[in-house]
Amino acid sequence: MSETVVWILQVVVAIAFAGAGIGKLMQPKAKLQERMDWVEDFSQNQVRLIGLVELLGAIGVILPVLLGVLPVLSPLAAAGLTLTMLGAALVHLRRQEYPMIGINVVLGLLAALVFIGRMDLLNM
Structure with missing residues (x-):
């Protein structure tokens, strides 16, 4: 896979998960439940934790690869x-x-790619 393709995938994954994560972090559970029925199975804090995981994964x-600081974290985040997912x-x-x-x-496959x-970068 070319470096350009990997970067495009990284950007797509980051945008998708950052958007999803920020939404879960910023909106109250009742608001999220209007369009995400699954939220009713989780507490507000659990939903926020899922959002935090998604946002940190997006980052x-x-x-790490962009800044050259601990680039091993990028495949681990993916x-x-x-x-x-x-x-x-x-x-x-x-x-x-x-x-x-x-x-x-789809999102899981993109992250897997x-x-x-x-x-x-895992030095295996």
Whole structure:
């Protein structure tokens, strides 16, 4: 995978997860529940924690490589976001919200591609 493709994937993943994370951090649970039914299964603090994980993951896929500071964190952040989407898909599966699983799969695959594209930074 070319460096340009990996950067494009990183930016797409960062934008998607930053937007989702900020929304969960800034909006009250009742407001989120208007368009995200799954929120009713979680406390406000749990929803905020999910938002924080998404926002930190978004930052983590970009900044370490961009700044050259601990670049090993970028593939780890991408792996974390992939696992986050696996968890989200399981929540939607349990709730029988099948159309939402497609979004989780797409975002999870994009994050997984970033992980694969940045595996060289893991020094394995």
